[in-house]
Amino acid sequence: MTGRDKAVVLLSGGLDSATTLAIAKSQGFEVYALTFRYGQRHEGEIEAARRIAAHERVAGHVIAEFNLRIFGGSAITGEQAVPKSRSLDEIGRGIPVTYVPARNTIFLSFALAWAEVLESNHIFIAVNALDYSGYPDCRPEYIRAFQAMANLATKAGVEGRQRLTIHMPLVELSKAEIIRRGIELGVNYGLTRTCYDPSPADEACGECDACLLRLKGFAANGLIDPIVYRVRSVPAGAGP
Amino acid sequence: MTGRDKAVVLLSGGLDSATTLAIAKSQGFEVYALTFRYGQRHEGEIEAARRIAAHERVAGHVIAEFNLRIFGGSAITGEQAVPKSRSLDEIGRGIPVTYVPARNTIFLSFALAWAEVLESNHIFIAVNALDYSGYPDCRPEYIRAFQAMANLATKAGVEGRQRLTIHMPLVELSKAEIIRRGIELGVNYGLTRTCYDPSPADEACGECDACLLRLKGFAANGLIDPIVYRVRSVPAGAGP
Numbered sequence: 001m002t003g004r005d006k007a008v009v010l011l012s013g014g015l016d017s018a019t020t021l022a023i024a025k026s027q028g029f030e031v032y033a034l035t036f037r038y039g040q041r042h043e044g045e046i047e048a049a050r051r052i053a054a055h056e057r058v059a060g061h062v063i064a065e066f067n068l069r070i071f072g073g074s075a076i077t078g079e080q081a082v083p084k085s086r087s088l089d090e091i092g093r094g095i096p097v098t099y100v101p102a103r104n105t106i107f108l109s110f111a112l113a114w115a116e117v118l119e120s121n122h123i124f125i126a127v128n129a130l131d132y133s134g135y136p137d138c139r140p141e142y143i144r145a146f147q148a149m150a151n152l153a154t155k156a157g158v159e160g161r162q163r164l165t166i167h168m169p170l171v172e173l174s175k176a177e178i179i180r181r182g183i184e185l186g187v188n189y190g191l192t193r194t195c196y197d198p199s200p201a202d203e204a205c206g207e208c209d210a211c212l213l214r215l216k217g218f219a220a221n222g223l224i225d226p227i228v229y230r231v232r233s234v235p236a237g238a239g240p
Numbered sequence: 241m242t243g244r245d246k247a248v249v250l251l252s253g254g255l256d257s258a259t260t261l262a263i264a265k266s267q268g269f270e271v272y273a274l275t276f277r278y279g280q281r282h283e284g285e286i287e288a289a290r291r292i293a294a295h296e297r298v299a300g301h302v303i304a305e306f307n308l309r310i311f312g313g314s315a316i317t318g319e320q321a322v323p324k325s326r327s328l329d330e331i332g333r334g335i336p337v338t339y340v341p342a343r344n345t346i347f348l349s350f351a352l353a354w355a356e357v358l359e360s361n362h363i364f365i366a367v368n369a370l371d372y373s374g375y376p377d378c379r380p381e382y383i384r385a386f387q388a389m390a391n392l393a394t395k396a397g398v399e400g401r402q403r404l405t406i407h408m409p410l411v412e413l414s415k416a417e418i419i420r421r422g423i424e425l426g427v428n429y430g431l432t433r434t435c436y437d438p439s440p441a442d443e444a445c446g447e448c449d450a451c452l453l454r455l456k457g458f459a460a461n462g463l464i465d466p467i468v469y470r471v472r473s474v475p476a477g478a479g480p
Contacts, residue, residue: 064307066304066350068353071354101353101354101357102352104393105352109348110311110342112345113345139392145385145388146389148385148389149386152379153377155341
């Protein structure tokens, strides 16, 4: 035992969650990373999470498995095509087809279970209110409602012990600010995987919403994203 | 399409959830039953859920699978012994070792995902505030907090469409009243499985908290529980 407070960090293998993990570490938490194999079409995301967890020397890494395809209903788990080459203005308007019903609620529920077993009062999630892609379960008011529910759901809540906090360190940051913070903390973005497109596993499409936002974020910092793209839609020198 | 409203009903295979399913049907809902294989030690519960779903001719039955043993921490999924022969007065005091961290939160999260795919605004759960066994996530204030969170989590919530309701038809009923209601609705309690003890699959122990409460409920109605017990701790003629 190190005596440090424990935190469960949701780690998808993407840029945002890798940065969130580094922030939790920088705040002194002993980090337990939680990743999901939930029927998403690309295993590459899970491999990225493994690489990041190993690189960051987390205290524990669990990959929880279940299949959201049993319910259908999304491009990430179903058979719809991932949309390509939307303009940056289009991203963030409405709810995209890549939305997975109740995904963050399910993810946070598993995090809550682990936190209770670990006797941890801290969960970190990489939601973002600015660059987010229109998902209802990425909004801060949703996270706060989950936190209120969670504090009624557990032994600690009943017994009046210390309360659970769901940390959202990226919530007010732009993608460019997230990347700047991660670079300061030594995040190796070459290990991360952001692209929604499952094929091929070792390169990003450069055309889906997630790739476009990521490329824009690196460009805004005057940086070259270290991962391999099939298409680099945003020139490296672009943007604020 | 029948034109009836759809409802997702959490169906564990026990007496309470079988009654809840019958109540949802009696209220005119088209029922979609949701059962979990989550690392519990007895498969008998899942077989009971299958029998009940078939008997009640539900519109759909999904068995979602994941393993809560990855986190440890409970008699239902871990290696601790199930407590035996507590007095009825002891049941309901404190949180028992059979508590599974965040279980209802995880179950309701999956129900929320399915409800969203079905475009259903109704989830039924068999929580009970009177005869409950001390689980924090069986309290009505917890369920109401989950409902508030769920209405921020989904597309329907964002778009201001009709709101989700989590129904708790058993919440104010004693075990005896639950059984009386179920008998009125034609529930076949011979198909249900309540016992926490995994062995043997085809008989109930008669000594765990769940068996004691169930036996008491039948006795209070002057009824003989139709399932097989190894030990019948409460005489059939015992009063309410």
